[in-house]
Amino acid sequence: MSFRSGFVTLLGRPNTGKSTLLNALLGTKVAIVSPRPQTTRTRLQGVLTSETAQIVFVDTPGVHRPTTRMNQGMMESVRGALEGVDLVLLVVDASRPLNAEDEQALELVRSFGGASILVLNKIDRIEKPVLLPLIDHFHRRHSFKEFIPVSALQGENLRLLEGKIVEALPEGPPYFPPDTLTDQPERFLAAEIIREKIFHETRQEVPYGTAVVVDRFEETGAAESGRDLVRIHATIFVDKESHKGILIGARGTRMKEIGQAARQELESLLGRRVYLELFVKTRAEWRERPGVERLIDWRHGEA
Ligand SMILES: Nc1nc2c(ncn2[C@@H]2O[C@H](COP(=O)(O)OP(=O)(O)OP(=O)(O)O)[C@@H](O)[C@H]2O)c(=O)[nH]1
Ligand SMILES: [Mg+2]
Structure with missing residues (x-):
């Protein structure tokens, strides 16, 4: 066939x-x-x-x-x-x-x-x-x-x-090896999963003014256990100072929810234990700045 x-x-x-x-x-x-x-x-x-x-x-x-x-x-x-x-x-x-x-x-x-x-x-x-x-x-x-x-x-x-x-579709050989799933790097997927949790946990314009960039994605853990731990440091950019407090929540509760939900899902997607650290930074009106692509697309390199 x-x-x-x-x-x-x-x-x-x-x-x-x-x-x-x-x-x-x-x-x-x-x-x-x-x-x-x-x-x-x-x-x-x-x-x-x-x-x-x-x-x-x-x-x-x-x-x-x-x-x-x-x-x-x-x-x-x-x-x-x-x-x-x-x-x-x-x-x-x-x-x-x-x-x-x-x-x-x-x-x-x-x-x-x-x-x-x-x-x-x-x-x-x-x-x-x-x-x-x-x-x-x-x-x-x-x-x-x-x-x-x-x-x-x-x-x-x-x-x-x-x-x-x-x-x-036309007849032709496969473009990628059969076990290929996606073109997105794991660190971008990690940023996306965090962004998804923000979309689920915040209201109105807050998620739209939010971008997530993974600053560090390090495979660690004991060599004998197959480097089964991933340390992820990510920055969440908000475009208004007032959104920072909303995102963090009273006594940090909202941020904690976002982090926990993201970590759990990342552990199951990556098949490894995940240590996740999140930072929130204001970058006013980032959606209007030149180079905005770097905050939404891995192909443009990261900020
Ligand atoms: N009831 C129902 N809801 C669906 C179905 N497919 C998607 N949804 C819901 O529709 C909403 C939007 O789904 P997405 O997959 O994010 O839609 P999208 O087209 O990718 O949206 P954008 O990325 O914003 O363009 C989510 O709440 C989904 O759960 C479906 O077949 N039935
Ligand atoms: Mg979509």
Whole structure:
């Protein structure tokens, strides 16, 4: 049997479940997820290898109109994720009305010009009759190869989707060794997991004005136990002095919650014990500063 391989970009407005879908397809967490829009800030790969195919998924930030320099960087990352890929999955949230950002995402799919599949996510939250008019709407706007309703959260229709993706890919050898999972370095994943916990523990604009940079990531521990300890020092940047206190919380309680949740998850993801130290620093209006990419994307080096 011939082998198929290719790059597949997940595109859609913020909060439609792109990162959840990626993790569910891979069966492992490589991308952070939160109930708030604009969680993902840069593109990252998740690689799914089977007996017959290798799919290199590219998760992207949600499509939106940028208001800050950081958001412009996010949208550049989205556009970059459409260059030279084999297939685009437009992920829509079937449980919510469409809006201008869905339209903007659709325009990007049209300008991409290559093969595309429409993924209608969150079907666990809707009555089935809602799907038909939604499919009809997109069918009239663009020649999608397939229309697949799924629930990334409950795992519904994911193997069907995987099959349709593979069918749309060209024949060819794998791009990466079969055990490859992601292109993001462990230290960036660590920063992301901390950021995810901040998204879960803080409200309103606080998480949006927060960036996390890992300053030290050291494998230590006794040699005979296989260097099973990782020491991580990370700085959390906030863009307003007043957010520092909110993030730390009364007597440091919020920071403690964030640190504990991040450490537990990192231990299970890295398969090693983790010693985590967090520092909070104010860097006023960092989202508007030149070089902001370094705070949101490992490809630009760290601050
Ligand atoms: N009910 C339900 N919720 C879902 C489903 N998929 C994702 N969600 C939820 O939708 C929210 C957003 O999920 P994400 O995966 O972070 O969405 P995203 O598209 O990556 O968002 P951005 O990174 O901001 O663009 C989270 O609360 C998820 O738990 C689904 O199939 N059903
Ligand atoms: Mg995301």
